[in-house]
Amino acid sequence: MRRAIACPTGSQTRLILCAAVVALFLSVTCLAADAPQVQFDISHIGPRQMEDVTGRNIPRDWGRAWQTLAVAFEQNQPDLLGHYFVGFAQQKLAAAIAAQEKSGLRTRYIDHGHKLAAYFYSPDGGAIELHDTADLEIQVLDGNTVIHSERATLHYIGLMTPAADHWEVRLLESVPNF
Amino acid sequence: MLRLLSATCLAVCLCAATLVAAQQLQVPATITAGSGFAIPTTGSGTATFYLVGPSYATKREVNLGTEIQVSPREVRSAGRYIAILRHDGSSESGSFYVLAAKPASLSFLAHPSRVPVAQHDGIIGVAFVFDKWHNLVRQPQTVDFRLQAKDAAAVSQSVRSRDGVAWTLMNSGRKAGNMEFIATLGGVEEKRVIQQVASDPCHLQIKAERNPKGVLVETEPVRDCSGNPVSDGTVVTFTATDAQGRSTVDVPVKKDVAQAELKLAGPATISVASGVVMGNEVRVGGQP
Amino acid sequence: MKLAVVLVLATVALVILGFIFPVHQATTPGIVSGEALPGVGGSTNTPEAAVRSLLGDVQAHDWSRAYSLLANTSDVPKEAFIHDVNGNYGSLRTFSSLEGSRTRVLNENGDQALVRADMHWSTAVGPIYDVRELKVVRDNGSWKVVWPLEKQPNVPPQVVPVNYLRWDVIYRGPQDDWGTQNVDSPQVRIVSMNAVQNGRNLVIVGEVVNEDTVPAFVDINAILTGKNGQNLDEESSFDKIQHTLLPKQVSPYRIDFPGYNLSQVKSVRMEAKAMLVPASADPVIAVLNQHEQTNVLGRKVLSGDLLNESGRTVNIAQVLATYYDSNGKVIWVSDGYVDRALLPQTPEPFSVDMPDSTVGQVQSYRVTVNHYIRQQS
Numbered sequence: 001m002r003r004a005i006a007c008p009t010g011s012q013t014r015l016i017l018c019a020a021v022v023a024l025f026l027s028v029t030c031l032a033a034d035a036p037q038v039q040f041d042i043s044h045i046g047p048r049q050m051e052d053v054t055g056r057n058i059p060r061d062w063g064r065a066w067q068t069l070a071v072a073f074e075q076n077q078p079d080l081l082g083h084y085f086v087g088f089a090q091q092k093l094a095a096a097i098a099a100q101e102k103s104g105l106r107t108r109y110i111d112h113g114h115k116l117a118a119y120f121y122s123p124d125g126g127a128i129e130l131h132d133t134a135d136l137e138i139q140v141l142d143g144n145t146v147i148h149s150e151r152a153t154l155h156y157i158g159l160m161t162p163a164a165d166h167w168e169v170r171l172l173e174s175v176p177n178f
Numbered sequence: 179m180l181r182l183l184s185a186t187c188l189a190v191c192l193c194a195a196t197l198v199a200a201q202q203l204q205v206p207a208t209i210t211a212g213s214g215f216a217i218p219t220t221g222s223g224t225a226t227f228y229l230v231g232p233s234y235a236t237k238r239e240v241n242l243g244t245e246i247q248v249s250p251r252e253v254r255s256a257g258r259y260i261a262i263l264r265h266d267g268s269s270e271s272g273s274f275y276v277l278a279a280k281p282a283s284l285s286f287l288a289h290p291s292r293v294p295v296a297q298h299d300g301i302i303g304v305a306f307v308f309d310k311w312h313n314l315v316r317q318p319q320t321v322d323f324r325l326q327a328k329d330a331a332a333v334s335q336s337v338r339s340r341d342g343v344a345w346t347l348m349n350s351g352r353k354a355g356n357m358e359f360i361a362t363l364g365g366v367e368e369k370r371v372i373q374q375v376a377s378d379p380c381h382l383q384i385k386a387e388r389n390p391k392g393v394l395v396e397t398e399p400v401r402d403c404s405g406n407p408v409s410d411g412t413v414v415t416f417t418a419t420d421a422q423g424r425s426t427v428d429v430p431v432k433k434d435v436a437q438a439e440l441k442l443a444g445p446a447t448i449s450v451a452s453g454v455v456m457g458n459e460v461r462v463g464g465q466p
Numbered sequence: 467m468k469l470a471v472v473l474v475l476a477t478v479a480l481v482i483l484g485f486i487f488p489v490h491q492a493t494t495p496g497i498v499s500g501e502a503l504p505g506v507g508g509s510t511n512t513p514e515a516a517v518r519s520l521l522g523d524v525q526a527h528d529w530s531r532a533y534s535l536l537a538n539t540s541d542v543p544k545e546a547f548i549h550d551v552n553g554n555y556g557s558l559r560t561f562s563s564l565e566g567s568r569t570r571v572l573n574e575n576g577d578q579a580l581v582r583a584d585m586h587w588s589t590a591v592g593p594i595y596d597v598r599e600l601k602v603v604r605d606n607g608s609w610k611v612v613w614p615l616e617k618q619p620n621v622p623p624q625v626v627p628v629n630y631l632r633w634d635v636i637y638r639g640p641q642d643d644w645g646t647q648n649v650d651s652p653q654v655r656i657v658s659m660n661a662v663q664n665g666r667n668l669v670i671v672g673e674v675v676n677e678d679t680v681p682a683f684v685d686i687n688a689i690l691t692g693k694n695g696q697n698l699d700e701e702s703s704f705d706k707i708q709h710t711l712l713p714k715q716v717s718p719y720r721i722d723f724p725g726y727n728l729s730q731v732k733s734v735r736m737e738a739k740a741m742l743v744p745a746s747a748d749p750v751i752a753v754l755n756q757h758e759q760t761n762v763l764g765r766k767v768l769s770g771d772l773l774n775e776s777g778r779t780v781n782i783a784q785v786l787a788t789y790y791d792s793n794g795k796v797i798w799v800s801d802g803y804v805d806r807a808l809l810p811q812t813p814e815p816f817s818v819d820m821p822d823s824t825v826g827q828v829q830s831y832r833v834t835v836n837h838y839i840r841q842q843s
């Protein structure tokens with residue numbers, strides 16, 4: 001039996017397109033949730049002094065990097081790391097995600113903010129070392145079961161280098177203290 | 179009554195602390211990257227062991243009452259690890275830090291790739307110290323920076339790293355040419371090449387000679403104040419002013435000299451400049 | 467955050483409205499420029515009509531009809547006439563079209579007349595105005611134009627050796643480790659900056675030098691900061707700069723801020739961006755016989771000749787003129803495109819405006835040339 005296939009009419013097409021556009025914007029809005037709060041301290045920076053624009057961009061990009069990391073680890077999507085992580089930082093985090101996915105695990109980071117201090121800014125402006133005190137809730141999930149949950153203040157050493165229009169994280173290491 | 183209340187509170191707290199302690203896995207506070215260790219367990223039966231770290235995660239079945247072996251391969255990346263033991267729906271956990279091993283590589287950033295001669299603090303060297311698994315070595319290390327030019331004595335500086343970074347500023351030499359900039363730590367060495375280039379032209383001088391076609395203007399060999407010839411391709415501007423107006427031509431230096439033929443019939447004044455440096459002026463008479 | 471949500475919702479609403487209520491294509495409004503030229507086959511019963519008829523044929527690209535309106539066809543080959551009007555050698559004129567023109571009879575005497583044609587050409591880089599005074603003669607009752615073709619000197623066949631320096635660049639690859647040496651961007655420096663009010667526009671002029679030993683592709687940005695500390699606007703030098711600078715080469719720049727006044731501005735932040743690019747020191751273009759004069763329209767101009775000293779054609783040349791006051795400060799930068807190609811060893815005249823506001827203040831000037839060569843190897 002030949003079944004007639006009804007092609008959408010002009011007005012139906014418009015409505016479908018409208019719905020698609022709305023859905024796209026809503027999904028973008030959801031993804032573009034607020035990055036975590038980052039307080040930035042440059043009082044001990046050296047040897048290079050920080051420029052105004054860099055002083056705004058570093059905490060912005062650090063926050064966005066953490067936001068990206070949280071989503072990537074919760075959804076086991078290492079591809080999300082590419083924009084804000086580079087080099088060995090990206091490789092290690094991607095390896096962690098691959099390993100946890102293989103084991104059926106996920107890690108959820110609930111970010112309560114960062115106190116970021118600039119420690120070293122190279123004289124040519126090509127690299128910056130940061131000390132981050134992060135207030136995090138970390139949950140480890142096996143499937144949908146939370147097997148571990150903690151809230152902790154953790155210390156991180158980060159290294160950021162400039163890309164075309166933002167700063168990227170080249171090193172992210174948790175340390176017991178500064 | 180008050181004493182009884184205090185004693186009861188103390189007893190409750192102690193019990194709670196004991197309970198909490200019982201739920202913590204016994205793991206070392208810190209270990210060195212690439213060093214395996216064992217986690218003791220108590221009880222009987224099987225449990226599920228999880229290890230989550232900066233670049234690693236694993237899940238495996240273990241027997242309670244035996245030691246859980248954590249292999250060196252599992253703890254190569256520096257950072258915070260969480261070890262979890264899950265049994266009958268409840269979890270015990272512990273966290274520990276992996277610290278970097280001994281230095282094995284340097285990430286050496288040298289700037290700029292071209293530097294004018296005789297520039298104070300013109301050369302920047304920054305070295306980040308890593309172990310063999312690319313973990314930042316925070317323990318202070320001594321990094322030697324050395325600038326070596328051909329036919330010149332090497333200049334060295336030793337710098338103690340702090341939190342994995344050592345840096346230095348050094349002066350460029352007086353002679354143009356390539357230099358090796360080397361950062362060394364123990365048996366680890368990284369080399370970069372810095373090109374020392376001539377500075378701005380100094381004592382720019384021209385001479386002019388009339389010929390049937392016009393006036394041939396030529397510079398003396400163009401050198402900087404240290405005597406280095408400027409790079410070929412450096413632009414020299416010749417300007418001639420005569421009764422017709424002003425004529426200019428931008429000519430690149432070739433083999434130390436810039437030359438132009440200006441079509442000038444009558445008397446003229448010719449001057450020269452390169453960048454922001456002005457040279458001398460010469461006057462030429464009209465064609466005979 | 468609230469603002470972001472409002473903006474997203476407003477965008478969504480507008481997109482939905484656009485789909486539901488599409489706007490039909492409106493007719494393009496005509497752009498009136500000068501006098502409309504007659505269509506093909508216009509009248510030639512007066513000198514002015516003959517010139518306008520000729521220009522109408524040029525606008526319509528009816529070369530045969532236009533050529534038939536010339537009085538001196540024995541002196542002007544058809545090909546030469548077409549090349550003169552329509553351009554050749556990939557010049558700017560070949561990318562242009564005659565938008566309109568104004569004509570005025572300067573004098574008329576029996577069978578001869580002189581008509582000024584003020585032509586407005588629309589080009590890829592903006593409008594270009596070409597003024598010609600055309601002699602018109604009456605021939606058998608109809609007026610014809612004596613076309614003023616300038617005979618270009620024949621450059622004798624020759625071999626011109628090219629041994630100027632050329633730079634190529636090998637960059638660091640994407641797979642190279644962090645810390646692996648790369649070639650640095652060239653060092654450029656803004657040597658002067660002057661903010662000038664030009665009518666209702668604020669203009670930033672100055673000079674930039676390539677201090678490095680390698681070629682640089684340079685652009686200058688300026689950001690205006692208002693009295694309250696907020697950024698008012700940001701503009702770039704666009705084409706009012708010699709973008710490719712060889713070592714130690716100096717270029718003027720001009721950045722226009724339409725509609726802004728100096729009194730609104732607290733400070734100007736300048737940014738010089740330089741990129742390492744392959745380049746060649748060839749061709750060398752001399753700027754000869756620079757002098758100030760008044761053109762036929764009564765405007766002060768800086769004129770001269772460009773001489774391409776190389777052996778290959780420069781398709782499009784742009785002249786940048788820097789004007790200095792008695793203190794050596796840059797007070798204006800003007801530019802103009804030459805709509806004819808620069809043939810090897812052949813002088814080509816140029817002329818750029820000198821604004822009225824600067825005429826009394828100009829103590830000296832400097833001319834530089836930007837060039838574009840098609841299919842550069």
